[in-house]
Amino acid sequence: MARSVGIYSRISRDDEGDALGVARQQQDCERLADLRSWQAVKVYEDNDVSAFKRNVVRDEFELMLKDLRAGLIDGIVAYDLDRLARQPRDLERLIEIYDERPRLEFATVTDDINIGTPDGRTMARIMVAFANKSSHDASRRIKRKHLELAQQGKDSGGPAPYGWRKDDRTKVDPDAAKAIHEAQREILAGVRIGTIRTRWQEQGLGNPREGTKRMAHHHVEHILTTPRLVGYRTYHGEILHGEDGQPIIGEWEPINTLEEWEAVRAAVEERKQKRPGASFARKYLLSGIARCGLCKTKIRGQINQRWTPESKATRFTYQCSVVNGGCGKVSRTGEPVDRLIAQLVLEEQRARASVTVVPIDQRWPKEDELEQITQDIAQLVEAERTKQITVATLLQLLPSKERARDELKLERARFYKEQKQAEAKGQTTNLTVEEFFGLPIERQQEIVLHCLSAVLIHPAGRGRRKFDPSLIEPVWH
Incomplete structure (x- = not known):
């Protein structure tokens, strides 16, 4: 009965994505299997997958090892040993299986090596060690080339980053x-x-x-x-x-x-x-902003458990909760409260905008100082390079200049952050209420907090009553 073997093919890079390289390997391996009177029952293909990079998992290689250990195949045919392994640890995993099953078959198209024998294993270990060194050398050359390209301001290739055109990564999309x-x-x-x-x-x-x-x-x-x-x-x-x-x-x-x-x-x-690691997600506009009119505890929105699409009840309510330390005596339907506060805030912003001019796009006042310190650092480095000062002198003068430069850069970033934040938060004077509720919930809350420090919700008494805006008290800055 013919021995059942698996064919393994791999190529590190397939830029065109047509898999022609692995297809050629499979054809040669199938011919070799026929010459040995073996039956090729499965092809394990890792196309465009590195065998050198330690963080890369070769799915088909792992499946092949699993099938080999389980006895589903009786051996392996590969085009070359370096298609199978470029890391000694991968070869040792394969050899371990051949130790457990001495009758397993092994063959490669390019070399007459059989890892089922002691001499073959020794030769395989030597060849994989050289292949590993070759990959290390190539990796070092590639890294050096990428560094050289980077120092020249050039791209290193690959897919265009989002923001630039796919057909020309130097042009903005x-x-x-x-x-x-x-x-x-x-x-x-x-x-x-x-x-x-x-x-x-x-x-x-x-x-x-x-x-x-x-x-x-x-x-x-x-x-x-x-x-x-x-x-x-x-x-x-x-x-x-x-x-x-x-x-x-x-x-x-x-x-x-x-x-x-x-x-x-x-x-x-x-x-x-x-707040490192904390979630800033909010579901309701006034969660954490609204407070109970009786005990002044913060109120959060919560789903109305009695709401159904057929009912007229509100989807959510603002409820003073005993669990959160409140009195539990104030509850109000959510939608009309949100709409009232949105109307009041937008009206207040329009009123403020008519009498207040916020200076935007000002130049950072210390730009010249930062430029001078940057030039000083460059001059010190150049002076050491041309042997006008010693390395010891450079290292004595440089740290203070670098600290001053970094502090100024941090100050500049803070200055423009505050300026751009004011600009972004100030673009709300002409919003309608519908446009306001179309914004992300975090944006809605920022607009509210720009004008209000809190919203007091006063008790309305017992029974079902019509919404009374006078019981909602905004606390303005």
Whole structure:
């Protein structure tokens, strides 16, 4: 009876995606199996998958090992040993199975090596060690090439980042740039990245990975804060600087100004520092803003358990809860309270806008000071390079200059964050009530808190009564 073997094929890169490389390997392996009078019963194919990178899982390779150990196949045919393993640990896992099942078959098209024998295993270990070294050398050369490209401000290839055109990654995609700008304004206005992520997922924005049901939070955050937006070239996530101490500018069109980008980055980092790991999700407009008119405890919205689509009851209520330390004596239907507060706040904002002018787009007053310190650092580095000062002198003078520069950069980011936040939060004077409720809930709350410090909800007495606006007391700043 013919021995049943599995054919393993792999190629590290398939840029065209046509799988021609693995197809050629399979044909040669099938011919070899026929010459040995073996029956090829299954093909294990890892196309466009590295065998060198430690963090890469080769699904078909793992399945092959599992089938081999379980006795579902009687051996392996591969085009070359380095198709099977480029890490010694992967080879040892394979050898362990051959130790357990001595009658297993093994053959490669290019080499006469049989890991079922002691001599074959020794030779295989030597060959995989050399293949591993070759991969290390290639990896080192590739990294050096990428660093050189980065230092020249050039791209390293790959799919175009979201915000730039797929056919020319140096040109801005107007629609994607518009979505990025809108999302950044929302962040500055207090909207959570999670809310933006959900909307983008529904609208198909952000280049989500094919087949994924949900975009990752960090993916959206990276899109909205990456240094590429302002034209800065990065390497392994860090901004690259030239010999003059200035960031290296890439060969692509920027989407943000420096002021916009620093403001968004500062807003994101500030929120992380205030409540790291905490959820900012809200369901109801006045949750945490409304207070009981009797005991002054904060009131939160909650679902009305008696609500049905056929009933006339409200979907949610603002309820003073004994569980949260309240008196439990005040409850009010939610929708009319929200609508009343929205109307009052929008009217107040329009009144304030008619008499108040907020200065926006001011230049940071210490820009010249930062520029001078940056030049001083560059001059010190150049002086050491040309042997005008010693390394010891450079290292003595440099730290204080660098600290001053970093403090000024932080101050600049804070300045533009506050400026852009004021601009984003101030674009609400002409909103209608319907447009207000069309905004994300975090944005709605920011608008309310811009005018109000609290909303007192007073008791209305027993029984079903008509909504009385006089029992809702806004507390203005």
